[in-house]
Amino acid sequence: MPLETFEGDIVVIDHVKEVGEACDYLSSRNAFGFDTETKPAFKRGQVHKVALIQLSTEKECFLFRLNKIGYPKELEAIMCDPGIKKIGLSLRDDFAAIRKRSVRKLENFIDLQDFVDQFGIEDKSLQKIYAVLFGRKISKNQRVSNWEAEMLTPAQQSYAAIDAWACLRIYNYLTGKSG
Template sequence: MIVRRTIDKDELKELPKTVFPGRIYVIQSEAETERAVAYLQSRSVIGIDSETRPSFTKGQSHKVALLQISSEECCFLFRLNMTGLTQPLVDLLENPAVIKVGLSLKDDFMMLHKRAPFTQQSCIELQDYVRQFGIQDKSLQKIYAILFKEKISKSQRLSNWEADVLSDG
């Protein structure tokens, strides 16, 4: 199979949109965290992403506010500003039996380490992984478009809970 190396913005605009077909859960308590992590520990592969509120003041930074962890069926939005990086989440990140896939994982883990110490295991950096197939684009939107001929509908995905989930409190 021949894989394209890149895709331009105009071509990307023309692709059909896709949305996550599974259930999405906002996790705001330790009890919810424990139940979500118990489920995620049973998966062989999960996707990871984090969101940190931007700082526009020099020298000021914020802690990771949201940790998104997804299986094929469920996506969990952990509100770390409410729960912290709890031991069940640390155990999941350290579990070598669960493969964690993400984009710019080094940055995500660097920010997560500011919340709690842990040693992540079994991680796949998507940008490095797709390079072996000749894909040069670095954004998730473009990598997804090259592989699946669809574009991720980020605005649709965020619009329902953006104010509720991404705020710092």
Template sequence: MSTENRFTDKISNEATALLPAVEFRGEIRVIECERDIAAACKYLGAQPVIGFDTETRPSFRPGVMFRVSLLQLSSPEVCYLFRLNRIPLAKPILQLLEDASTLKIGADVAGDLRSLRKIRHFRDGGFVDLQTIAPQWGIEEKSLRKLSAIVLGKRVSKAQRLSNWEAATLTDKQRLYAATDAWVCTRIYDRLLHTPKIKRP
């Protein structure tokens, strides 16, 4: 554990933009066939901590909302991208989302879970929301981009956020963006755990 907490409470967009980018360097596996779901979930379920995120096709019309297109779950070495517009939110995935023994780290977890429950209902277990715990270290920012900037000193690119997540094939840039978003949550969590919390008076 580092001996002191040097995290700032806030960071500007300008300061964030000047930081070096952080990218997932592991293997990215796209799951778009139902037969591949069980093996992916077996691997992920054996991990103590995984990163969690979702992506949804953007809507540029008021009142039009799409279902979740992609579920990202990542270990330090492998990130699985479950294409929920192609495959069902199957039982092995639900069991993983409900399993309290596998910690799942995300940002705005409640929003992602709400979107997933529009497909199938489940009782979530083992989730940690970086937005909820960051104030214990004196951090007031909420976005994943700024949490990464403050905690890791690295910038998460948001260039692909509004791309089409229901495209026939995900581009290399989309895959890397999606994998990084999930994986970096575990990096932020690990750094927080190794840094003293703010002592409240």
């Protein structure tokens, strides 16, 4: 199966001054794909805070580096906005990670693991859902990389963007929507 690539723009937000413009743009959207990344823990009892939130439209993916910018109020407002659909997969762990940074209630999230049931899709991993619908493979090679690194590598950026974008693409395909 051919490997999927994200052909859109990837915008890394690693300074607080960049948050406002990205959030203004995202708050004008009806829906976007969502995912998070956390530095893996390889020692018993070691836990890390969520390091990255990915929010993707069909053509742009914003990578908010929470380990560098914290959890800015503008980003928190989008995550809690009931007027914007956020499409993700296996959201329980993402929600738990975000709750370590904020107690505000996250609103209007759609978990593809539940959503795809009505379409007869039984395999619930992002890779399998995507392969069934689009005949392309999503690489998971960067999953356990260091999401708190000083700079994200191009491979990390691409992986992060694809995960959020693929969620939106699956949702739009299944609902017959675009944009």
